[in-house]
Amino acid sequence: MSYLYLIIAFIISGQAANANPQIDVGEMYSYIESDKISVVKHVFNSGGGSDALVRVDVLEILFTVNGVPIEIPIKNPRQSLIATPNRFFVPVGDSRGIRLAFSGKRDHERYFRVRFKPLIPERSSNFKAAEDKYGVSEKAPTVSVNLLVGYGTVLFVRPTDTVFNTLINEDVQSYIIENQGNSVVIVDAFTDCPQGKRALCKPATKHHLLPGKDFKFGKLLGHEYRFTLIEGSSVKDVIVRG
Missing domain, CATH: 2.60.40 (Immunoglobulin-like)
Structure with missing residues (x-):
């Protein structure tokens, strides 16, 4: 009997996993050219039977004296890279565009890790309310959410006076x-x-x-x-x- 319960539990867990949103961030690399201040990134919810809230985390990539990359939190987004919106709703089978804008110094090339993390409100949450709340909100979520697998991309911000040699x-x-x-x-x-x-x-x-x-x-x-x-x-x- 316990073996039968294990099979049933496995089937149910598999169905639950398939119901999770499946987001696609497209190209893993993006570039803000020297004559631009921003780039638009499109995020797709390709299926799985579930709508999604997506949170955007931005980290700057720096290099040690030995050339080892390290990722550090951004202290002042208004002088660096900012994602607008940084939380957004993507219906199943649909997409949403966000703008990555840079307003800091561009005397040298800058590098950023941009992570897209899908969130699922718990069943007790009102998802329509979540859509209204997070469609353009920049504030932290107040609904209870479950964090799924995140997807990391890299953004290159070229210097103002770009030279190729x-x-x-x-x-x-x-x-x-x-x-x-x-x-x-x-x-x-x-x-x-x-x-x-x-x-x-x-x-x-x-x-x-x-x-x-x-x-x-x-x-x-x-x-x-x-x-x-x-x-x-x-x-x-x-x-x-x-």
Whole structure:
């Protein structure tokens, strides 16, 4: 009998899990260009049978002297990055756009972790009231909520005077991309394939080269390397053969 109870409990818990909202934040990386002060991020509730309240948490990413990233809370959002609204309602099967605006100093590039955390009001809560309350509210919630899995993205804020200076050093054995500018450069959709055998390509990867950093790969005889080099609005497809 206890075994039967376990099966029933498992089925019920599975149904409850499927009823949770399933949010999708789209691209994991966003960028505020040098001539912009904000960017709009869209959050989708793709299903699961449940509407969702979503909370936005913003942390700034700094680097130690050894280059190790650390995330710290923002003390003064009005001089940094702010999410508007920082709590919002997303009906099931729908989406909501939020604005990420930066108002601090831009003498150098800044980096932020933006986390979207879905919340579910407990059954005793009135969800319609929650929608009215959190649609545009910037205040902390007063309804009792359950915290689900969060989704973290990264936002790059380019400096006001952005300079791209990407150097390429290539020899018979290696290929090096150096970022000597003051803003992030992207090596997108990088693939390593035996020539003429696209089915044997390694999975595509994406690399962000921060100022002063480089990306290097060895060139194997008979291999072909493809990637897209992105410097702000400049996009260039590159093919390198070993």
